[in-house]
Amino acid sequence: MTILEIEAPEILDDAVPASSDDGDRALFYEYSTAADPIRPSLTPRIPYHFFPPSLYADGPSRILPLDISAELKTEGPATGPGLCANFIRIVQGDTVQAAPLATSMVFYVLKGAGRAFQGATELAFGEGDFFTLPGTQGFALTASEDAALYYVNDAPLLRYLGVAPSAARFEPTIYKAARANEELAKAAADPGAALRSRISVLLGNTAFPLTRTVTHVLWAMYGMIGPDTMQKPHRHQSIALDLIVDCAPGCYTLVGRDLDENGDIRNPVKVDWEPGCAFITPPGYWHAHFNSSDRPARLIPIQDAGLQTYLRSLDIRFA
Template identity: 65%
Template sequence: MIAGAGKVIQGEHVIEWSKGYFIALPGLMGACFSATEDARLYYVHDEPLLRYLGVTGSTDRFAPTLYPAQTANAKLREAANDPRAQDRSRISILLGNRNFPQTRTVTHVLWAMYGILPAGSIQKPHRHQSIALDFIIDRPTGCYSLVGTELDVNGQIRNPVRVDWAPGLAIVTPPGYWHAHFNESDQEAFLIPIQDAGLQTHLRSLDIRFS
């Protein structure tokens, strides 16, 4: 939930939400959203995959699940303050569901992360076979991504396309493309990457690589 407040009703489940909340909903039953103030939602679903396969859903794999903003922000800050944080490829938390212990994903198909790009930091070039949808929540001036198909001999992206970040921007990185994220400012930036990595992990085809 990018802004606003309200509730969503799906069957017997009633979930109240406000800015910063994450909600995962199964797809068989319709959901009714209402707002108590003007709201903006970032909505990702896997209907295009079902349409491509020519199938319809028959069984819900999980129940409506709420990830409160207070918990998500506290866990993200805990990860950022970890002394080993700068040694990791990214500083983030994964939204998990106990029904998917193999893939550790928010649904059986979709993988969702809440991440921070610290001031003056770089998330080095990496690639994977899942499609990456990076939603920029907030950023200072000086944040951008580089995207390309190949690395040079120094492990940097050859002839990259530069994408400058803006709040509310959604960046689509195709499968197999190298991409790197940069924060050249003195302030933190926040983003939400969502991928079809649940499906790719189940198929053993994610193939994540780093430069």
């Protein structure tokens, strides 16, 4: 047997041995009292929440976090345990800026036009464009005409972990509206589209071929629900922060924890859509989108499904 002689580093001389003083913070729980701490008094469930477009319809330029951190019992701002969604309003000629500690930021331009700046990157954006920025540096957005954006980052996850991003895992990337709509139209025209419960495209990046997601943490879908469509329920362990781009009256989502014997959602909560609204679909809950109007509706769910896929914990299931 070989014994390696390791020289003791100097730091050991100063080390203080753990003592019974640790009794102040070292705890033991009887198993049944701590094995499932998801309960209102400890770690609360993720609540339903609806954010109306009136939140950013007018007023001064601002980045408005959709903050429910008090309900989540987490440090804010946060829309879910790991993600923060925001509405952004930029009055023509104004600039807004932020420097969240995040790995990933995904933006969708609801209206208007302008430019985004991050480090040496500058990109022009217009209505209907998506773009992504890594979170290693702050960003600034300027508007050449009154602009409104929806924007999701993973700063709450990093805050919980107590870390800052050390490397950009992808380059800033823009997904132009014309191309996104072309790809969505292609999906709608596919001969198999009638058999599918949704017509949608998933945004990807060459940096993430294995998860097929928009960033390594975030997942973004651009989808259309056709007129007179009733979707079958599905569920996944990722949280969905849904944005409704446009819809006619009569579009809604049903959400609930269980399915009944017919495969329908038991005692569902109904979320009525309005153009430009956002809402939370909690992880693990069954949900389905409905369009009882005579016009197509478009939606953009943004989720932490890049991370959940990497962890092999997404568990997406269809009724």
